[in-house]
Amino acid sequence: MTSETMYILAGVLLAALAMHRLCTARDALARILALNVLSVGIAMLMLLAGRVAGVTDAVPQAFVLTGIVVLVAVTAALLSLAERISGGDDD
């Protein structure tokens, strides 16, 4: 059980748990959290896929970085929509 397989297991479990939660949750915050955890799980798998002989390939790192920034943008949009739905201010 090298350390990489442990991280792969962690990544896989993160993704699966997040998918399960996504399918069963109706609450807005829970779905947003599940999406974020799913994205982190995928990022973990992406990095580990690019890891050969102890060196992590630079291109998946760029992919994960882009993924993180995209995710924060979409989460901000999701949160502002969710607030508007439950806030109900009369704009």
Place this chain on the structure above:
Amino acid sequence: MTEAYVLALLPFLAAVGAAATPRMAAIWGLCATLINLGASILLAARILSGGDMRADLGDWPAPLGISLVADGLAAVMLSMTAIVATAVALQAMSWGLVQPRGGQQRSRLQAGFWPLWLATLGALNALFLSGDLFNIYVTFEILGLSAVGLTALTGSRNSLRAAFDYLAAGLAGSLVFLLGVALAYAAVGRVDLAAVPALVDTATGRLALGLIFAGLAVKAALFPLHFWMPAAHSSAAPAASAVLSALVVKGALYLALRITIEAGAGIEVLRIALAVLGAAGMLWGSWMALRAERLKLLVAYSTVAQIGLITLAIGVADDPSTSAMWQAAALLMLSHALAKAAMFLAVGRIAEELGHDRISGLNRTDLRPGVAEFAFAIAAVSLIGLPPTAGFIGKWLLIDGLIDRGAWVWIALLLGGTALSAAYLSRVVSRCLRGGPHVAPGARRPEWRTGDVAALGLATTALALGLGSALPLTLLNGTAL
């Protein structure tokens, strides 16, 4: 290759301009749309004469850098987007060119619409041109986010709820797509589209393609995963729902078609799954459309049905290197985009004239059916796929290929779908014509507006496209197989 650069970059720069100067957003939007139309026509002409073009961005060769691929299929999709873009821009013009200062609700709708719409246009152009899977993932994100913006524009409670569900489902779909790309990277070590044929050999590669298709199914609102779509498309503003239904959904369908072309005959299981889901979607969408009470909901469910039809076409097409059946799917996409955009614009105009869009109340006798109802009827003809339209030519090519293979089940499903779509669309058109012999003396026909011109123009292009479908088909023949 400069047209491809213009197509990819111009909408984004115009979007920034429109966001920076909200009161002049319409001028930004109009100029960008017209230049975009010109560039796409030039690109199509260049491909017709010179064949495919490929440009490596930053002069870095394919696997490392990203390459913009402009071939027949991309050119057809780009010109489709450009035509619908011009019509939608025309419709949006009815909100006035320059916004008065302080105009409250209308200016927010106006200020918000143009940047989001230009971002959608830019994302679509980038998607059709891109030759790299991760790059396509980022374009899908832009597409999803700006489409949600367009849905939430009206600000009503149910449009916001629909927008939230749309964004959550869209993000989930994109993440599944990203997981597929990650697995593809794990399988073959590179993520550009040229690597797709290599994916088919290994088990991981096939799982990667499966995940990619699952992600696309969510983005394209294919049957079992379409729950978010009807609410979003029916509660958005008319111009916005035209864009959503006609173009945004096409991005995912285009990519599914592109991958089935690249992967060739290797992914039989995926193809059959696509075809089955498509057929189920077609029947279910038509069934829901038959029972829909509101016009916008009916048109949204008809989108579900038409997407099912297109996916069926993609699924049953033979191996692209041998037969040209995949072109039927492309033609169906083209005709659906034009017809559905025309239909949503017409529905917007009808709702504006009558004040509501309940199907039962469509025939108020003091208002005779005007141009919008006529545009709706023509768009319905090309959606059903009756002869003079491109939809009919698409179905013709499809059935022709299926008969060679003797696949009678699919043909029966196709004809059943056509009959069902005829049923639910004639329900609306006959309701418009129902007026009673003693039409009120003061009955008048609504006068012409820019919205009508856009809807009628699109509908007649969809109709005439059938006769002129030699052009897109020669373009499609030039696609890099």
Place this chain on the structure above:
Amino acid sequence: MTELLPLAILMTSLCAAPIILAIPERARTLRTTINLTAATLKVGLVAWLSIAVAAGGEFNLRLGIAPGLDLHLQADALSVLFLALSAVLWFLTTIYAIGYLEGGADRSRFFGFFSLCVAATVGIAMAGNLFTFLIFFELLTLATWPLVVHRGTAESHRAGRIYLAYTLGGGLALTLGTVWLYALAGDVPFAPRGVLGDLPQTAPLALTAIFVLLIAGVGVKAALFPLHGWLPLSMVAPAPVSALLHAVAVVKAGAFGIMRIVYDVYGVETVQLLGLAAPLAALAAVTIIWGSVRALTQDDLKKRLAYSTISQVSYITLGVALLSPVAAVGGLAHLIHQGIMKITLFLAAGNFAEGRGVKTVSAMDGMGRLMPGATIAFTIGSLGMIGVPPLAGFVSKWYLGSGGLDAGQPMVIALLAGSSLLNAAYFLPILYRAWFRDPPEGAPVKRRIGWMLAVPPAATAALILAAGLLANAPFSPLGWTRFIVSLEYL
């Protein structure tokens, strides 16, 4: 320049349609002038075309749509026959419709779709291959549907829905048959004696299935027995619609389609080889008898005429299905004769309804005295339908009968005699009531019949007489059909 003639004929009504649709409702004179100029222009062009075709001119226009698929407009002898019929009758019915709809609502919409219908009929006539035929055939459905539901009442919409269901169903069958044939035989142009080459030997079963699909698709509009349900119901439409469309354009398009399929797609030998002629003839016979029997019991005047149309059109199908040159001449001639006679009856019935509000047979007492002009036209039409010698009906029945003998089917004579008797049975009571009964006192005059409503039935009645008396003149319908059949059976 002349080879653009077919396109010009098509364009006169195809371009007129959107213009008329766009005209605002109150621009009455503009609409009337456009209608009339388009109609006269078409008659002139058709005349020019028929002279050119008679002199052996060839007209072919192609527009490539997809690899192996092209839109093909062709003017051969058979198409000119149908063209002449639709052009002349459209001209007369336009005049009638302008008068009939005076003061009605939605006239721009009516005349727009009216000229679209004729464009579709012209397109069907000049279709050069099965694909073009299919396009204009479906366009005809789309153009006629708004006319059927023109009145906008709930009942007309029920009829419209049934009409759409039948015709779209037929359209699907026709589409499937055409695609299947294209898949087997590549492009299917209309050429005398068929184009199927060696296919009957290699795939007889497929060809039979395709034949059934094609005939079913076309048969809906030709109102063959099981597929005729829509015709009586769509009598709800205004009189000009039921006159031109449901007696001439739509129904004849169906019959014309059967002719094209049997003569120019399959060819006489293939139909005989596959043994398809007998069932078709049987189906036609059943429709003839069944239509006449149903007509007996109809009290509504237009419904009775509708059932009589169903049976009369099957004469043409019978003529075609007998596969003998003489029967073919009879069938083709009947295409014209039945058109002229039926339109006279419908226009006269329209005048009765408009003039005196008389819609049913029982209310026809004494119409001879109240509206002599219309009743004379009606009488000439009815006698022609029965087949009284000097008139056009007799000519075509004569040729049909001798064609039946020539094809070794003596039973056809019995059939024709029987159906003529039935025709007499449902037409003569009407004439008896009109001429030999005195009108109820104080019958209200609903509306004075202007010249626009009176002239067209009279003109068509004159045509019946001319077609009967001058039968063997070269340009008479009979003469022209002999010319066609001589090409077909050489």
Place this chain on the structure above:
Amino acid sequence: MTQLFDALLAVGIVGVAVAALFANDRFAAVGAFMVMGFLVALSWVRLGAPDVALAEAAIGAGLTGALLLRSARRLRVEPKMCQSRWSVAASGLISIGFAGLLYAAITSVPTVPAYPPLVAERLGESGVSNPVTAVLLNFRAWDTLLEIAVLFVALVLVIVVPVSRVRPAPLGEMVVPFAKVVVPLSVLISGHLLWQGADAPGGAFQAGAVLAGGGLALVLAGAMRLKKPLQGGILRATALSGLAVFGAAAVATAALTGHLLGYPDGQAKIWILGIEAVLTLAIAATLVLLFHGSVRRVPK
């Protein structure tokens, strides 16, 4: 010894993730999510991907956590959908099966990534020595441009279409001294990160995030009165300038070298650093505006 640490870290990550997903108290869930973010960042440092670790810590855990905390109190708790036990069990089984499939897929085929030799060979021409920055700003600059476009669209959705009047209440005066120390430090650190990005872990995104952190401290301290249109205007202009400048640079490179985003050879480093500087400011401004919500322009 290190394997034990990795094992502990992996188990820790999964444990905290379960807490984040299934905790029924919202703040506990958000807190667990932030902890998970930091642990994952740590694991990526262990996996030799420092750039990404920095970004995950700053953006993934820090900023997303701040956004979640801001919105957590305002979201109405939707009634617990009484899903039948069957559907929950079914989706649980499916996800476990999916996890097994995924694990087998990843471990079954040894990846032979095609990129490392290419990146190594072309690194010299790219103008920077840190491979990640080279990929982000040179080899796949088009991805980054589209990513900035994503930020732009999110900004439009939250700002131009004031979807919600989100305004975090300032947390009281105790934050002001804290802000006095943190803000200058964050400016210093972000400048350092930006400059260091060329040859060591760092770059525009990490620097932007740190700067945004400082901005957040200011906003929470209530010091930054965003009500006045001027201040809001400047912030909005810098936020929009990111995509504008990057797009203009792309057009300029296409004009100069004929290839979109192909920097003229020899000046790659100047172009990259120039773009990165603008991007840092733009990302910081965008993230602050995303946190702060719509700048309400007081209608006259």
Place this chain on the structure above:
Amino acid sequence: MSTVLDILGTAMMTAGTGFLLMAAFAFWRLPDLLSRLHALTKADTAGVALIVCGAACMTSGIAAVLSLVLCGVLVALSGATTGHLIAQASLEDEERA
């Protein structure tokens, strides 16, 4: 000389970890919010400070030491402020409840 520093460093780091473990234990056992808060901030800051010093001993080079000290200062500062804010917020909640 370096071995003495290494031994000193490891000793300090183990002490620091001990502090952190005690803080975690306290967090788990203590009943109400304020006492937990009190224990947490104190023990954490002390623990981190010890670990920073231990690491400083073991590393060479002034840059690394300075950045470690920076970490220590920041953790101390943020710990104090957040502790105060949470306490203030919980008091307000009690008044309002």
